[in-house]
Amino acid sequence: MTLLQLEGVTGYYGHLQALQELNLSVNRGEILAVLGANGAGKSTLLSLISGELHPREGRVFYQDKDITQLAPHLRVREGIALVPEGRHLFGTLSVEDNLRSGASTRRRGTWSLDAVYELFPFVAARRKHRAAVLSGGEQQAVAIGRALMSNPSLLLLDEVSLGLAPVIIRDLYAALGRITAEGTTLLVVEQNITEALSVANYAICLLEGRVVLEGKPESLSQREISQAYFGHDLGPSSKAAS
């Protein structure tokens, strides 16, 4: 069953066309991985879904409602939450206040302060600290926790693994499994292909604003992906490509 649907969406990042007539649907309960290099249009896609950008053409449907023009905070109320790239925590606020601010829509659901602390025990230990003094991994966990506090139906994750140590990335991805178990649908934007494909049910690859490859992770070959990722072969057989 479709939770989110983009129909012929064209989005601009400043003056640059970042997405061209994109069609995309996200099914309830799945984990969709969106892959692509820098500038492929991944962040623009997330901004269009979170409501920070409005498409120049096309429409966005969520639970069969047209939300194309809906403001970001109203989308959170409808159950779409974004964990932005670079985390964007409230650095001057305590960890607990950061989490609480995520609950400002008062949506009901399974997520609460206690549930988030249970998911990320290391965050619970720092609940009184200012968010700015936390390590990168802790901050990322708080950012995910803050989004969960709004009890989203659709959680958007932008570059969760960026700049983090492998051991922390593993912990965070382990938590994603538990989040979907609570019924939340995930859309994961990543440059870290391996990690994203390990959790995803379905993956799409963006190149210059278009979907160039899609399918179930197990059906996609390494070669197909790198071709889609870079727009050309990078395998040992095509060293000379440029």
Added chain:
Amino acid sequence: MIWVNAVIQGLLLGGLYAIFACGLSLMFGVMRLVNLAHGDMGVLAAYFSIILIEHLGGNPLWTFAAVIPVAALVGYFLQRLLFDRALDGGELSPLLVTFGLSIIIENLLQQTFGANDQSLNIGALSYQSWKVTTDVYVGRLNVIIFVIAVIVIIGLQLFLSKTRTGLALRATADNRRAASLSGINPKRTRSIATAIALATVAIGGLFLAMRTSFAPTSGSSDLLFAFEAVIIGGLGSLWGTLIGGFALGVAQTIGSQINPADGILIGDLVFLAVLAFRPQGLLSLRSVIAR
């Protein structure tokens, strides 16, 4: 002993400046908007009180109950109808719009009430005083203003730290983008900030009108004092604003003690000295209303 007296009187005066300053600081924190008509709105509140007394009589103290909610309401809609639009126009627009508003308010007041000084007569309270020592007397009204100023600041601080709306204000001040991505309604938050700012400046305006005389153009100097208190105390903390208010008040009364005409100038010079040597302000707590 005259210096002790000057310091005490300065602290009492500083409380009033802090009331004026906290709203300025709140609005700047939440939406980076500097309301150049901030002082004029305090003066407007005082004239509103005068009208109420003229028509309904009684001691001006009761008019707080009418003026504060009206001011908050005006603030809410001013934000919705004018300031939000100005904020969409870039960095310069809010300054130009609020400066235009300041000119309008000052001249409309002058047109309506004349340029003469006015004051709110609160009867005996205006001259009664308590004796501290043989040389030091404190005016009862001044002490009341001081106490209420401190209560207002503490109350605002508690509101910001303990309530959902306060959290929304702090979150918005810290990171606007993240706030709206967390489901916080930016328009509502901004309107609440302006409503609070106008409510507090109305309190300040009424107290100032009880304490001294005022005129249609008094708003400009009130704005400058409020601004100096904010900068002296250090951006980003209500406690800093309170300390800044005290520092400015003491500087002015000590200045006046040296030479009656020098009070404001000494206050200005303290402000410039802080700007030159301690631009982060006296109390640079990184907290509360961010950055």
Added chain:
Amino acid sequence: MSELTRTPLDETATVTRGTRGSRVGLGTGIAVAVILAFAPAVTGEATTNDLTQFFILLIMAVGWNLVAGYGGMISIGQQAFIGFGSYAVLDLSLHGVLAWYAIPIAIALSGLVSIPVSFLAFRLRGGYFAIGTWVIAQVFQLVIGQQSNLGGGAGASLNDLNNLSPITRDNITYWFALALSVLALSVTGLLLRSRIGMALVAVRDDEHSAAATGVNVVRTKRLIFILSAAICGGAGTLLIISNLEVQPNSSFSIQYSAFMIFMVLVGGIGSFEGPIIGAVIFFILEQSLDNYGVWYLVILGAFAIIVTLWLPRGIWGTLDPQHRRSVVPLRHQLHVDTE
């Protein structure tokens, strides 16, 4: 395999300044200035004095447009330099310098005094910069108001020029006003055509990118601030020789800021022509609304709000959004022949 189309480098590209219209504009400007120079011989004394007042307004507008429109610094304290210019002429004349000679010295002093001011004011940004400059103007007013040799709070008269007949005095004042207007406009125009001007536009449009491309942002802004102070000081020198008296409250009045902001906003902020158009409109309004007392200021404030919100580029910017019709050749245009 790049799909990007690249422009070949061997194409002929030429950079030009201005258009035919702008050359015509420049010529017209010079002609107007020359004609205006002979105005006192033709018009009556009252007209001469009115034109003097117009030039003073124009100079103020040019000064404020420079600091706010090009420097991106909303100052509401330029009256510090207007008042300083007036009082500098008074002080110099009290020390035996004839008022006419005092004018250039006072202008230079206004620029000089703005240097320490800039170091204080530049610690503040945006809205706080605006109020900070206002406080500094108040300090100027309070300090000068306490100098008893300058008349203290009551002010003083400039007696230097009393031996001249009123007509002679007014005519000389007029020529000074005209000359300073032309000077202010030319200096602004030349500055904007220079490398500094291009740096300035870069700083205004995007401070961070400008800094990244090697523009010294603070130094550029300071230069603008000093120049604007000198121009405002120039307006102050004209005020005292046309009014023959000064008084701290009026010489440092915040109303000057209101006037400057109004003129520049209405004309078109950040354009060369904007302040000229704004000054003309303001002057006409001032003359026609003279009888309405404070209502005229209320209308001014309302106009400022309306223009800011609904006509943010002012009259000139709305007429000429791409600066194609610029009367004065300030812009560099790139023409690429693609044959």
